[in-house]
Amino acid sequence: MGKRERWRSRIGVILAAAGNAVGLGNILRFPSKAALYGGGAFMVPYFIAFLLMGLPLMIVEWVIGRYAGRHGHGSMTGILGLFFNHSNWSRILGSVGVAIPVLICMYYIYIESWTLGFAFLSLFNQIPAPVVSSDPHEAVRPYVSFFKDYTYPSILAYFFLLITIAINWVVLQRGVVRGIELIAKVGMPSILLFGIFLAIVALSTRDWAGVEGLKFIYNLNFSRITDPTVWIEASGQIFFTLSLGMGAIAVYASYVRPREDVVKAGFWTAGINEFIELVIGASIAIPAAFAMFSAVAIPELAKEGTFRLGFMTMPAVLMNLPFGGLVSFIWFFLLFLAALTSSLALIQPLIALFEDEMKWEHSKAVAVAMILVTIGAHFSAFVPHFIDELDFWAGCVMLLFFGLIEIIVFIWIFGIDNFYNELKQNCTIKLPKAFVYVIAFVSPLFLLFIIYFWVIKDFGKIIMVTESTKIIARVFIVLFLIFLSIIAVKSRKIILRDLRYTRIIKNKEP
Ligand code: TRP
Numbered sequence: 001m002g003k004r005e006r007w008r009s010r011i012g013v014i015l016a017a018a019g020n021a022v023g024l025g026n027i028l029r030f031p032s033k034a035a036l037y038g039g040g041a042f043m044v045p046y047f048i049a050f051l052l053m054g055l056p057l058m059i060v061e062w063v064i065g066r067y068a069g070r071h072g073h074g075s076m077t078g079i080l081g082l083f084f085n086h087s088n089w090s091r092i093l094g095s096v097g098v099a100i101p102v103l104i105c106m107y108y109i110y111i112e113s114w115t116l117g118f119a120f121l122s123l124f125n126q127i128p129a130p131v132v133s134s135d136p137h138e139a140v141r142p143y144v145s146f147f148k149d150y151t152y153p154s155i156l157a158y159f160f161l162l163i164t165i166a167i168n169w170v171v172l173q174r175g176v177v178r179g180i181e182l183i184a185k186v187g188m189p190s191i192l193l194f195g196i197f198l199a200i201v202a203l204s205t206r207d208w209a210g211v212e213g214l215k216f217i218y219n220l221n222f223s224r225i226t227d228p229t230v231w232i233e234a235s236g237q238i239f240f241t242l243s244l245g246m247g248a249i250a251v252y253a254s255y256v257r258p259r260e261d262v263v264k265a266g267f268w269t270a271g272i273n274e275f276i277e278l279v280i281g282a283s284i285a286i287p288a289a290f291a292m293f294s295a296v297a298i299p300e301l302a303k304e305g306t307f308r309l310g311f312m313t314m315p316a317v318l319m320n321l322p323f324g325g326l327v328s329f330i331w332f333f334l335l336f337l338a339a340l341t342s343s344l345a346l347i348q349p350l351i352a353l354f355e356d357e358m359k360w361e362h363s364k365a366v367a368v369a370m371i372l373v374t375i376g377a378h379f380s381a382f383v384p385h386f387i388d389e390l391d392f393w394a395g396c397v398m399l400l401f402f403g404l405i406e407i408i409v410f411i412w413i414f415g416i417d418n419f420y421n422e423l424k425q426n427c428t429i430k431l432p433k434a435f436v437y438v439i440a441f442v443s444p445l446f447l448l449f450i451i452y453f454w455v456i457k458d459f460g461k462i463i464m465v466t467e468s469t470k471i472i473a474r475v476f477i478v479l480f481l482i483f484l485s486i487i488a489v490k491s492r493k494i495i496l497r498d499l500r501y502t503r504i505i506k507n508k509e510p
């Protein structure tokens with residue numbers, strides 16, 4: 001078996017995993033969803049989903065990732081194979097867990113490139129001057145048309161897309177330690193610093209009027225506790241923000257040393273992510289918008305999508321401040337750093353697949369992975385609604401199902417006792433066995449509930465589409481799944497040959 005890389009330091013492991021989880025989801029998606037689904041009313045299902053599903057699955061992925069890494073596998077194709085003697089069906093099923101992050105990356109990296117582009121444009125004062133108006137629609141208008149022109153896509157947008165792809169390529173080529181770990185060590189502290197700065201700016205605007213926005217998010221209440229949509233959205237956000245249900249955490253965990261304390265690492269990852277989401281993410285976009293515009297305008301503005309708040313409302317607010325261009329630069333650069341540490345994590349599963357299963361050498365694995373991502377990113381840039389369709393299928397539906405599969409395989413098939421023994425190894429925090437029972441029974445029930453309500457609610461409406469662009473996106477997803485399935489089956493022979501080989505060597509030993 002080829003030697004796999006190992007994270008260099010414990011702090012490096014934690015920062016890389018935190019970089020994986022902390023992304024656009026924390027700073028853009030979270031405030032938009034919270035505003036859209038009633039602030040405090042959204043937070044109740046959110047916290048419940050975090051405790052019953054998010055935290056347990058985070059620990060599962062860390063424990064399984066370390067276990068799989070010891071056996072030379074990092075991608076879900078290899079990991080699921082590991083539990084079923086590398087049968088074809090298990091490896092094909094595992095491929096879904098490689099497809100999800102890569103499909104997400106195909107649009108995520110395009111959005112990442114906007115943040116880089118807008119950061120540069122802010123720095124060089126190339127974004128529109130603010131309009132002074134108390135009507136949010138008036139104030140935001142120049143930024144709306146600016147955003148539309150930019151993402152049409154303009155030549156500039158295409159240029160920054162290529163730059164962003166190149167940056168990801170270079171970092172991944174440098175590998176787990178010299179690439180991903182290094183970027184995380186520099187990126188995470190910067191994210192924290194910029195985030196705290198912007199939070200203070202946003203909250204203090206107009207004599208601390210921004211605090212009203214924070215109160216809106218934390219005004220916990222049960223008014224929408226019976227609305228399935230709020231539950232689905234809150235659970236979807238938990239999966240998305242923690243990077244769960246797609247083996248992205250497990251891939252990173254597969255590069256730890258065999259003795260790493262993965263339970264601690266799991267708690268750290270979830271803890272840092274939630275800090276940046278609940279403290280920093282909650283304190284920037286919504287409070288800034290509250291301070292500038294009336295409170296009634298916020299759900300209104302959030303309704304128009306995640307991009308509305310981050311790319312149109314925020315510059316409209318920030319450009320009004322002293323040194324507006326500079327503050328706006330810090331905002332978009334913060335988003336870029338958060339997105340970069342996540343996009344690296346979205347591509348690594350595919351690289352691990354090529355390296356661990358196909359036994360390709362590193363440069364070839366990175367090159368093929370990046371070419372595939374680049375092709376997908378072009379679809380995202382040039383096919384209308386491709387982003388929405390991919391986000392819906394890969395970023396929501398497939399994720400919930402794969403999360404369920406992870407629990408079934410890693411807890412039920414592997415066995416509660418086996419899993420608990422694996423979890424206990426080298427862990428300083430002694431989790432009670434009851435925790436594993438929660439993972440085994442409560443989390444899947446919770447997931448099934450969510451899926452059930454979602455299906456009865458709008459499955460029919462979703463399946464029936466006539467728009468050609470949506471059909472293109474779906475055909476693309478299916479073709480990509482077929483491609484990964486072929487890899488899964490072809491690489492099986494390589495893995496089995498290796499296994500036979502090591503067995504022969506072992507038998508020869510006296
Ligand atoms: N967690 C990331 C965010 O908050 C997005 C994400 C979802 C992700 N799945 C992932 C990142 C897998 C890396 C790997 O923006």
Ligand code: TRP
Nearest residue numbers: 010011014260261262264265268
């Ligand atoms: N304080 C920890 C120790 O040395 C260091 C650490 C931070 C750590 N995060 C971790 C160790 C995660 C293991 C896993 O024990």
